[in-house]
Amino acid sequence: MTRQDKDLPAGSFAIVTGASSGIGLELARCCAAKGCDLLIAADEPEIEAAAIELRKTGVDVRAIQVDLSTLEGVDRLVAACAGRPVDCLLANAGRGLGHGFLDENFTQAKLVLDTNVTGTIYLIHQVASHMRARGQGRILITGSIAGFMPGSYQAVYNGTKAFLDSFSMALRNELKDSGVTVSCLMPGPTDTEFFERADMLDTKVGQGKKADPAEVARIGFEAMLDGEGDVVAGWKNKLQVAMAKVTPASLLAEQHRKMAEPGSAKP
Template identity: 65%
Template sequence: MPDTPLRRTNLLAVVTGASSGIGYELARCCAQRGYDLVIAADEPQIEIAAAQLRDAGTEVTALLADLSTPDGVGQVCDALDGRRVDVLCANAGRGLGHAFLDQDFADIQRVVETNVTGTLHMLHRVGQMMRAQREGRILITGSIAGFVPGTCQAVYNATKAFLDSFSYALRHELKDSGVSVTCLMPGATETDFFERADLLDTRLGQQKKADPAEVARIGFDAMMRGEGEAVPGWQNKLRAAIAMVTPADVLAGQHRRMAEPQAPEDEPPAP
């Protein structure tokens, strides 16, 4: 009698930027669907996230890796140890507030290298694996910020515009390959992002934000259905639609009012 091939049971998901926020919740979504996990982030909290995920019975490999660098991306790929990857959630990202010329260029470079260069590197390496195996699902965390010129957040919004655009192009390049690409485009979400980006003293930082668990669930479900995009929440869908028909100059002015630092109440506003 010929050997019967064994059905795969240990599916594997890679989630970057998984120490907190949307990335952690995406990892939880994967764990709840029975995926083993390789998770990575550039902060020690990744070990706490891994312990919480293991408590639910999930096999987790956690990596403290700088995903803005080739070495960091290489750490993640080396940790795969030849296993096939079924899901990639490319979620690692950094924000940066304040006016472009007032920012430190090293911080600017870190945002670009994390959000764009490192993300592309990870997508390139894991995407090639998925194409070779003719199966896989990719979720890229973009943003509705990519539809708006980001005055006082110019570099961050531009990186998200890149990712939003790139995801659609990659999706169509991989058409009929067995690999799907989905872009998750959330609005403001209750994560550490605003603190790390020094945006707490802005209207953006102070406004009500979405639940990261709900945002992640919507993105994960869209990825599993093979859809091209996921924009969580009707308000974000409306904002995205308005941005498509509003002149860029108007959008830039509106964004400045939301993202520029607010003067303390006991100080007169700047002229």
């Protein structure tokens, strides 16, 4: 594998998806702090406010409002690069969904699948092929420690993150001699809009202690610069992942139920 410098060369260009809030906004701030020009994307108009803030650092920032659950939305994002080579792709956009699977609105469940899985890997497919042709590039995928646990009352979401955690390591292996690195950031519960948007504020995990998104993003960004394969943010989460690897799946599903079942926040 071609060794990449830890620092990004001047004039580097990064795409950050889901950059309007939470971990993605913090990842975009990390890129901007390194002098990296940005193309940032999200589904709502708030992405423009993020761009205004990020431009104050002096880097060139373009914002695009696109639905990354659709192939058309991903095509629009790729077209917005206008042929500029992408040095870093931070594929972070994602959404959760609480409640029992049969009680979820299927359209919402499909949106989780289409955003977290189909849109994410289509974007990577489009951008990484150019990186491979150039013999250089960095990809950071936001997976989750949720990918290690069958997610009772969050079943579709955890399934999408299991997919991404696995996909990331497989793609990394396929690209190991190409000069393109693939890293996976696996956060645990993080203090963003995620739980409110997933309608999980009445759950134990929704009400529990959470990590600072700026710290989570810093850990992921550094892992990407170092070309690491995967990084679990926070020692408690590292412990949880280690335990999950030796715990029967049925027990993990039962543990997940206790923290994600609607109403589980009650004492």
